[in-house]
Amino acid sequence: MNAVHFGAGNIGRGFIGETLASNGFDIHFVDVNSTIIDALNDRKEYDIELAAEGKKKIHVSNVDGINNKDNPEKVVSAIENTDMVTTAIGPKILPFIAGLIADGISARKANGNEKTLDVIACENMIGGSQFLKGEVYKHLSDDDKKFADEYIGFPNAAVDRIVPIQHHEDPLAVSVEPFKEWVVDESQMKNPAIKLDTVVYVKDLEPYIERKLFSVNTGHATVAYTGEYLGYKTIGDAIADEKVLKQVKGALKETGDLLIHKWNFDPAEHKAYQDKILSRFENKYISDDILRVGRTPIRKLGFDERFIRPIRELKERSLDYSVLLDTVGMILTFDEEKDSESVELQKMLKEDKAIDVIKKVTGLKDEDLVNEILASYEAKINK
Template identity: 50%
Template sequence: MKAVHFGAGNIGRGFIGLLLSQAGYEVCFLDVNEGLVSELKQRGEYPVTLASEGQETTIVKGVTALNSAAEPEAAARAVAEADLVTTAVGVNILKFIAPTIAEGLKLRAQSEAAPLHVIACENAIGGSTQLKEHVYGLLDERTKAWADRVVAFPDAAVDRIVPLQQHEDRLKVVVEPFYEWAVDRSQMLEGFVPVEGVHYVDRLEPYIERKLFTVNTGHCSAAYVGFLKGYATIQEAMKDEEVAGHVRAVLEETGAALIHKHGFDQAEHQAYIRTILERFANPALTDEVSRVGRSPIRKLSPGDRLVSPAMLAFESGLSYKSLAKSMAAALLFDVPGDPESVELQASVKEIGASDTASKYTGIAGEHPIMGELMSQYEELQAAVS
């Protein structure tokens, strides 16, 4: 079986590529980083080490790579001949890989190829659905009609902490032991071949929101509050009881909202929160605050990890005070190397914190959440000063 995976970065190699290889797939990575592509082509394998006491290492074999920018025809052919296509490129990059997938589908339509699943493994709600829209926008009506019958874009929820890292071996990846990959079974084509290690579910939204509003919300909350206290890594920040206490409070708020909406068992969700907090504090990981907090504009946007659970909590008559504090801390995330941070700070200077918050969160200035956000912002700003 052949899998094509877009994105040869740490998550692509250390999570999706690893699982696909262990499930029996030959994996072809598509990327634009010529250094990574060349080394993957040359070696055909790479090591993945668990951030655990035993530091167990797996050698992922049977892999290759193509430069999708320099070798567009070969990349399209790879898609045309694949049994499975996956991505881990970032939701904002999906539109840039859509042309390669579209060309691959056009080639595939000319043969009697088997059904194909295209799964976007991104930190986003409906990532595969978004990718499908980008791809279909590049197809003619005849190819769309064909794709409707034999190509599916099932949405997925993925979870594994893979920090930024540098090793002498540039292909080596260190990952946390925990992982979760859930795929919407209802969007799969009949007779699909399950991938070992993937959890197929009938309703994906609860899994996506549980992950997004617990792992991603908690992680960036630790980053933004940890940044204000001068910590370089999440692990250092989580040793500070004030930071850890804030993250726990945030996850209590998101947990209450999730239980209210999806009917999760309270004891099970509390156990899930404890697991997440332990993962953040894992001493075998070194996860930089600047990495976890990067792109604050995206993380403050409507529908993402801070605004969405805060609005859900408000609409459910539940507390959102700690979530508002995380949003306020995000407004103070000042990292010159992060373009979104630079844009955010420039906006605060130009139009003020309140209008900037409304501009990027979509929350009206008179909304109660905005009132709480600005109250928290003033307190944090005073403390930093």
């Protein structure tokens, strides 16, 4: 069996690649990074190192690379014959690869390939694969849409593994934390016969993706933004400061209250889940930049994202969201010249009224909440 995986970056090589390979798949990685693609084609293998005592190595083989900028037709032909498509490319990039996936689906139809296929977006977002489906369908004819409705599934997924930016001489080497969790919505699959070992298949993904996004991602981002505000550069240094630890514990307490209220998670089990997450952030074998974890602050301030959605839903339930609100004030001060969204956000805040910027980036219509965010931001800049 073989898979086409878009995004040969950190999570692509360091998690999805490992899982597909250990399940016996040959992998065609698709990326625009020619250094990585050339190295994959030269060597057809790479190593993953576990960031833990002993630094165990995992060998991944039977891989190659396709540069979608230079050889889009090779991507289409790989999709035409593949058993699975996955992505780990970033939510904002999905629309740019949708046309290639659509062409691959059209080619399957043209060649009478009626083998069912699942396309799984492994991105940090709610409803990622279904979002990708919407983008792919924009490129399909009505006939091809009917074919896709019958044979192509887009099951949503949640992936969890911390893979920092890599600094190795070998462009393919990747160091990852030992923890990993990949959950797929089984009810949206077209080919449920292909079940990957170590992947968890569930009938309803929503509780899992919300638990992951509002715990791991809200928590990690809280460490990043609080750390940056206090002048730190790495997650490890930031979380060693008790003010940062208090902030992340406070944020997790609030999202935990929401998750327990909304999804009936067992409080003791949820506390153990949170404690595990905090220990993952403190992993001394990983050096993770605040810049990476805090990247794309405009995306992270989105209506359905890791801060605004829990705040909205806590407010609806009259539950406390003061620590999350305080953190949002700090996100608005995130000023990193290497992150284009941070630059854009700071430019908007200089040129426009802060209240308008808040409305624009969060999509909030609730005037009271917008004013609370404004007050939180002003408290941070006037300190």
